[in-house]
Amino acid sequence: MSFLSVTYILLFYAATIILFVGVGRRIYKYAKTPAPLKIPTMPAPTTKVGVAARLTREVVFFESLFKANLWTWIFGWMFHASLLIAFFRHLRYVVNSDTFLIGPVIHWHLLQLAGQYTSFTLIIGLAGLLARRIFVDRVRYISAPSDYLMLLLIIGIGVTGALMTFVAHTDIVALKDFVIGLFTFSFSALPTSLLLLLHLGLVIVLMIIFPISKLLHAPGLFFSPTRNQVDNSREKRHIADWAKPLDETRGKS
């Protein structure tokens, strides 16, 4: 096996550990930090089921963003939906078309077909977001270099992916062996294609920066008190552990 293959194997393991440990630690931190006061943005649901529905609408449809700005919503939603489809399309490097998910849950051929073209919607969505960042003075004002680089990074992943689909095919059978090898610890060589190396290299970078960047918005949404709290403050006493001792000291002092 080539030095390059070994390097990528090691990088993938390192990136995976960083991604899962990093995001896991962050989620642990969010989960253990209390929200001492009831601050849902009203009107808010009065039941937990209602809150689940609110969060689902945010995750699936980007409800608040839709209210805020139609262009950002169109580009943002297009990009995220494309990413989801791209993720499922890439399952073909890990599972076979006869596994349990396929068939009843996912229409394999439709997915593969649609997946080819979602690289375009992904790139269009990201390009739209980048254009807003550059040309809308308010968005330009709030952008740091990392905000541009993040978009360019994912555009890079999308473009190299699209090129492999439509211009310079890579050996996907060998690639599948490589990927399955990562899961089963029976390693095989990575096909040597510059586009593939670039594509995977950028994905590795994305995995590594996920837990230390604004990509934390993904877990963050689920822990956002303005979105995940039930409006029931009059009915149920809500109190954080750190505030409990204050019950004793409150009053004339």
Add this chain to the structure above:
Amino acid sequence: MADFETPKLKEYPVIPNLVDDVMKGSSPFIAKPLHNEPLGFPGELVEGWKDKAIDKMEDLLGKYRGLQVYLDSCVKCGACTDKCHYFLGTSDPKNMPVARQDLLRSVYRRYFTFAGKYFPKLVGARDLDKGVIDEWYSYFHQCSQCRRCSVFCPYGIDTAEISMAAREILDTVGVGQKYCNEIIAKVYKIGNNLGLPEPALKMTLEDLEEEIEEETGLPVKLPLDVKGADIMLITPSADFFAEPHIDGLKGYAKVFHEAGISWTISSYASEAGNFGMFIGSYENMQQISTRIREAAIDLGVKRIVHGECGHAWRVAYSFWNTLIGPFDFLDPNYPVPQHICEFTYDLIKKNKLNIDKTQNDHRTLTFHDSCNVARATRMGDKPGGQFDIPRAIIKAVCNNYVEMDPATTKEATFCCGGGGGLLTDDLMEIRVKGAMPRMEAYNEVVEDYGVTNLACICAICKSQFSKVLPYFNEKGAPQKFSMDMVVSVHQLVYDALVLTGQKFGDELDAHVAAMEAAADD
């Protein structure tokens, strides 16, 4: 105070182009040691303030999940950038919610994140220095914590939470705001924001009783410190003396009278307002509201009803149970606290009030949703009751009602411009400019529908609008906006509610004459 130009009211709302640093000079007066110390804060900027500020930030990050999540999650999508009334009114980019958050986030990143520690330029992280402290002090006092941005943020990032944290850090290092801290110190000393002592309060209430009797011929009472009353009314102290607030208080009294229920005001807890929220201090917020718990226990009341106030209703509705609960000493058949609008609406629904709507026919009303009521509380048992119930009351007592542009009402309502601890004369410029988006929507209904009055359910909104409306009159043109356009919702109730046995015409004149004769004796 610097001179400034009142923004022109445009026919259609326009998102302004950015003008850097126009509001850089806007800062409220700094608190003196005598304002800070009663709140448990150092009197002035402390030695080693930098480390203390970072330590406080760490402390808050561990105590408030919202703060931690919001500082991490922003993707700078720009959804909030055109949502803040202070940005729309000033064009200062640092008044865009995300840019305001970034004043704090940049420091958070520098000291608490990997990227900010090792690649500060890349992620817009910066060191904390005195310039940053000054900038925080200026721009976190150009936020009224109205939460409009949080409605539109895809992650629900609430700039109010950031601004509260920033103010608490500032207080911790001795950089307090005079207006808020002086008022809180007054509450601790006297019991209300105005520093109105018990004898003055008693006299005011007696004067009001006399006024109501002159207008109705009936002895409607405003009881003070009555033990064993059913209801304790907690209302902003502005209701005791300011116009148009006081007419709202008369309205509550008339409603209680007609309901035939015993009620009382407490001189010990003669304030609904809780500026502890504005400065982001859990402990101060709790200390201030504890007076209410103590007064309720002391007077032995069964229920607490809350007057018209925005931020205070937020503290009461959303935080009281946390801060001063449980309320096991009160009647469990009623919500604690209950808003006066819920109380009145209940009576209207049950047809217990005799309403003569024509008494308000000289007015055409529109309703301003107060930011805190709209986006931080509820009324009634359904989400959105905070919008529907006040409107239902107004429509029950008035014939002429018009809505403002729906992009500026309900959950999307614009703040009056004076909330969040900004209702002070040293911040007049930001108050006037921040009122512009609301004024544009109000101007539209004044022009198109001949609206004569703006109904409010918040003491701060009422004071703010009374003060800033006249600024928007064009020089030379006939006066379009006057302070008496601002009315309390319960003032409208007062005017339309006909009490059982109420006297009119000659009978009322005779009663008033008898009252005067008795007073002369």
